[in-house]
Amino acid sequence: QEIPTIQITDVKHYVNQTVRIGVWLRQKRGSGKIAFLQLRDGTAFFQGVVVKSDVSEETFEIAKSLKQETSMYVTGEIHEDTRSDFGYEMAISGIEIVGESHDYPITPKEHGVDFLMDHRHLYLRHLKPFATLKIRNELIRATYEFFNKEGFTKLDSPILTGSAPEGTTELFETDYFGESAYLSQTGQLYAEAGAMAFGKVFTFGPTFRAEKSKTRRHLTEFWMIEPEMAFTTQEESLEVQERYISYLIESVLKNNEQELDILGRDKEVLRSYTQLPYPRLSYDDAIQLLQDNGFDVEWGVDFGSPEETFLAEHFSKPVFIVNFPKEIKAFYMKRHPTRDDVVISADLLAPEGYGEIIGGSERDTDYEYLKTRIEEQGLDLAEYQWYLDLRQYGTVPHSGFGLGLERMITFVTGEEHIREAIPFPRMISRIRP
Ligand code: ATP
Ligand code: MG
Ligand code: MG
Ligand code: MG
Numbered sequence: 001q002e003i004p005t006i007q008i009t010d011v012k013h014y015v016n017q018t019v020r021i022g023v024w025l026r027q028k029r030g031s032g033k034i035a036f037l038q039l040r041d042g043t044a045f046f047q048g049v050v051v052k053s054d055v056s057e058e059t060f061e062i063a064k065s066l067k068q069e070t071s072m073y074v075t076g077e078i079h080e081d082t083r084s085d086f087g088y089e090m091a092i093s094g095i096e097i098v099g100e101s102h103d104y105p106i107t108p109k110e111h112g113v114d115f116l117m118d119h120r121h122l123y124l125r126h127l128k129p130f131a132t133l134k135i136r137n138e139l140i141r142a143t144y145e146f147f148n149k150e151g152f153t154k155l156d157s158p159i160l161t162g163s164a165p166e167g168t169t170e171l172f173e174t175d176y177f178g179e180s181a182y183l184s185q186t187g188q189l190y191a192e193a194g195a196m197a198f199g200k201v202f203t204f205g206p207t208f209r210a211e212k213s214k215t216r217r218h219l220t221e222f223w224m225i226e227p228e229m230a231f232t233t234q235e236e237s238l239e240v241q242e243r244y245i246s247y248l249i250e251s252v253l254k255n256n257e258q259e260l261d262i263l264g265r266d267k268e269v270l271r272s273y274t275q276l277p278y279p280r281l282s283y284d285d286a287i288q289l290l291q292d293n294g295f296d297v298e299w300g301v302d303f304g305s306p307e308e309t310f311l312a313e314h315f316s317k318p319v320f321i322v323n324f325p326k327e328i329k330a331f332y333m334k335r336h337p338t339r340d341d342v343v344i345s346a347d348l349l350a351p352e353g354y355g356e357i358i359g360g361s362e363r364d365t366d367y368e369y370l371k372t373r374i375e376e377q378g379l380d381l382a383e384y385q386w387y388l389d390l391r392q393y394g395t396v397p398h399s400g401f402g403l404g405l406e407r408m409i410t411f412v413t414g415e416e417h418i419r420e421a422i423p424f425p426r427m428i429s430r431i432r433p
Pocket of ligand 3: 302347356359
């Protein structure tokens with residue numbers, strides 16, 4: 001009978017059977033009589049055991065000489081192993097080396113952050129990046145599922161753009177056949193055009209911002225999910241947002257238990273964030289609350305990390321801050337019906353110091369008002385004519401928001417720094433590997 005070649009995640013179906021698995025060696029320990037091989041195959045991690053008295057002399061010699069990250073096929077019987085977290089191990093009877101490895105740089109000793117980031121192409125193989133990026137994958141999967149269930153159409157916005165949606169200070173400029181083009185900072189304006197055509201749309205793609213300051217929360221290349229909904233008010237949009245966040249957390253709790261354990265993330269704390277609704281606090285009240293608690297902030301400022309951390313911690317769950325000052329928000333945000341100084345906007349702040357994960361608003365529908373706002377902000381009106389067209393041909397109330405995927409990942413995984421949330425981070429001082 002032929003020996004099946006399987007993946008580690010499937011070993012539970014092969015207890016007491018002999019299988020073959022393509023693996024890499026993570027670590028090895030043992031004595032003169034037994035070798036314990038820590039193995040991974042990209043689906044999971046488990047242990048193989050080579051017992052000298054049970055295998056040929058040659059196989060035991062190979063086992064003893066294996067180096068970290070050697071790739072091979074191991075053959076052996078699967079046994080239940082209640083002592084390990086994984087629950088199974090392999091009694092190895094044969095080893096076929098595929099690719100040798102010598103002097104692998106990431107040894108079991110502690111390495112500094114810069115070293116690990118310089119070796120990111122290899123570090124991806126290790127436990128923590130593996131767990132974090134598996135959760136990234138789940139958040140992306142659950143995002144498509146959520147928006148498809150809710151009747152959205154995915155409509156991609158361009159990456160190369162001819163104009164700057166929200167001003168020019170953080171733009172990456174590039175040459176486009178002799179003209180200036182910019183890497184997209186947001187797909188928002190295109191998503192609005194999409195909503196007028198498809199009702200409910202979401203974009204999902206990379207966005208670029210030349211963030212000049214170094215923080216734990218800013219990348220220069222990050223991925224954003226931007227839903228936009230026609231015939232939708234701000235309050236209806238907030239309800240979609242909280243349902244979405246709750247759905248993402250539930251999906252990870254359901255499908256990534258192993259990864260959350262690897263990262264040491266408290267599942268009960270995460271579960272508490274699935275309880276809706278999230279509190280809504282006006283910007284005015286937020287300023288008051290901050291001042292009452294000793295923060296030196298005045299009405300009109302945007303929040304920094306300490307203020308965002310305090311506000312969400314105050315409620316021990318994600319919190320919406322609504323109706324920000326007009327002057328610190330983008331030109332397209334809808335005027336407040338009774339006040340001239342604020343716009344119908346909302347930021348969703350995550351607890352535990354993870355900061356702003358969503359920014360959104362209702363969009364203004366008035367052609368003349370938007371034209372004035374574009375001019376007031378010193379933007380080139382000609383570049384926005386196509387956008388203003390949307391207000392000329394059957395404008396409707398509409399709202400949308402942008403979720404930063406990597407912010408959401410740090411929040412769900414409990415990672416301290418956003419560089420961990422993307423396979424190859426781009427930051428002010430890092431563009432390699
Ligand atoms: P912040 O205030 O944290 O700088 P922002 O208000 O400039 O964020 P928005 O323009 O509202 O960001 O973008 C929508 C979302 O994109 C944010 O809520 C956040 O989740 C994410 N985001 C923004 N900038 C970055 C960045 N540089 N790196 C990673 N994610 C980001
Ligand atoms: Mg910013
Ligand atoms: Mg902000
Ligand atoms: Mg924002």
